[in-house]
Amino acid sequence: MSEPVKSESLWQRLLRRFRPAPTEPRRLTVDDVTVVDRPMLRRAVAGTVVGNVMEWYDIGVYGYLAVIIGRAFLPDASAGAQSLFSLGVFAVTFVARPLGGIVLGQLGDRMGRQRVLAFTLIMMAAATFLIGVLPDFSVIGVWAPILLIVLKLAQGFSTGGEYAGATTFITEYAPDKRRGFYASLLDLGSYMGFAIGAAFVSILQLTLSADVMQGFAWRIPFLVALPLGLIAIYFRLKIEDTPAFQEAQDAAAHAADEAQAAADAPKGVIALIRAYWRELLTAFVLVAAANTVGYALTSYMPTYLTGTLGYDEVHGTLLTLPVLVAMALCIPLTGRLSDRIGRKKVLFIGSISAIVLAVPAFLFMMHGEIWSTVLGLVLLAFPVTFYVANLASSLPALFPTSSRYGGMGISYNLAVALFAGTAPVVMEALVQMTGSSLAPAFYVIGTSIAGFIAVVVLKESARRPLPGAMPSVQTEQEAIELVEGQDDNPDLDLDELFPERVEQAADASGGADGAEPAEPAEPEKV
Secondary structure: OOOOOOOOOOHHHHHHHHOOOOOOOOOOOOHOEEEHHHHHHHHHHHHHHHHHHHHHHHHHHHHHHHHHHHHHHOOOHHHHHHHHHHHHHHHHHOOHHHHHHHHHHHHHHHHHHHHHHHHHHHHHHHHHHHHHHHHHHHHHOOOHHHHHHHHHHHHHHHHHHHHHHHHHHHHOOOOHHHHHHHHHHHHHHHHHHHHHHHHHHHHHHHHHOOHHHHHOHHHHHOOOOHHHHHHHHHHOOOOOOOOOHHHHHHHHHHHHHHHHHHHHHHHHHHHHHHOOOHHHHHHHHHHHHHHHHHHHHHHHHHHHHHHHHHOOOHHHHHHHHHHHHHHHHHHHHHHHHHHHHHHHHHHHHHHHHHHHHHHHHHHHHHHOOOHHHHHHHHHHHHHHHHHHHHHHOHHHHOOOOHHHHHHHHHHHHHHHHHHOHHHHHHHHHHHHHHOOHHHHHHHHHHHHHHHHHHHOOOOOOOOOOOOOOOOEEOOHHHHHHHHOOHHOOOOOOHHOOOHHHHHHHHHHHHOOOOOOOOOOOOEEEO
């Protein structure tokens, strides 16, 4: 016998009749999409790239003059001690970078990217110029190496906020589908700046005698940093802050309640580490792997070719110069490739090729012929091209807008300080300790194995909006097409763009059919 149907009470009928209809989940509209201002994008690219050229010009000049600087500031030491001193001073620059990254990164998330980037450039140009006018050991004695270290620390503090801010700035300006290409232009500027510094030093070495270079001419590239810096500052002051940063500021100002305002506000250092420790660790390992091989190619090669392989100083500079220029020109191609096939695939190419090619690269250089040395440098440059071109677009996508500069400042500069900046001195020490010219290759392999693991856990970010930001496109038509196809777009996660959709969906499913929650069953009578 079937059970009798329980009649609906008057109260239940009233609830079902007058319950408000569930709200439609939030969807993307054309007004939500950021259409990039192309003239402003061009100015943003120019301002950041010129600053990166300036930063790496300074690094390149010091790297290629390290041997001469060691003699000028520590004249009574042995040749090996002079090399270790000059490379150690180079590493000291990176000691101050984490502090600069933390302080300037926090300021960049609060005051704006553009102001902090202008300050970093002014400080960097001034420190480089002062190195050029610093008296050597013969004039002021032991104060010469001490003041050199102080100026390199100041330079390191400023560069701690430079690359982290530049990558944050350019990725927030770039459209989603071309972020890899535009961000890679930063590293094009980096290595072109390094190449310009190397070319300048080479010209001086070819046209001037060794005594003139040792006496005064080594200062000229540092003195040129002042007018170059003024030009770069002019470009940087012509750009406005990013749309993503301005949106984040507006959202924080119009937050519905205190809890939302606190969630959207920039985080302090401790809170940032607690909230994003996985992202910080992933970025740290990737930067360590990429920059170990990168600085091996750039900053360590002049010392390795002259001190270990026996080339003269001119060849030690000239042999790396064409490789650096060719690599710099290829970097935008790998950046564009990542927009097509994804950041992870391109970074996998970089990490695997570093592991596979490191030993052959150093073996070719150890062969001693010019052609084999150039081939070894090319093999070493190959993974760098795939690594560095994609860090600038991959790493900022790990953090939300409100903490992006700070997150980049901590992770990037800690890794650079511990691995990249120390790479030349560690590799030279390994050569002197083991007596093997192949020792640096195994250091590169070890860091790239860790880099491979980091790529495995990295979240794909190609063609997708940055965390905490709306989609960014190049044209109004592209915005319309994006909105029309939002349900079928694999690069859009509406629940991630609009977190309130999750609550709306839960509310809608909780009473869409008008059913009431089941009443608890009466206890069974014994």
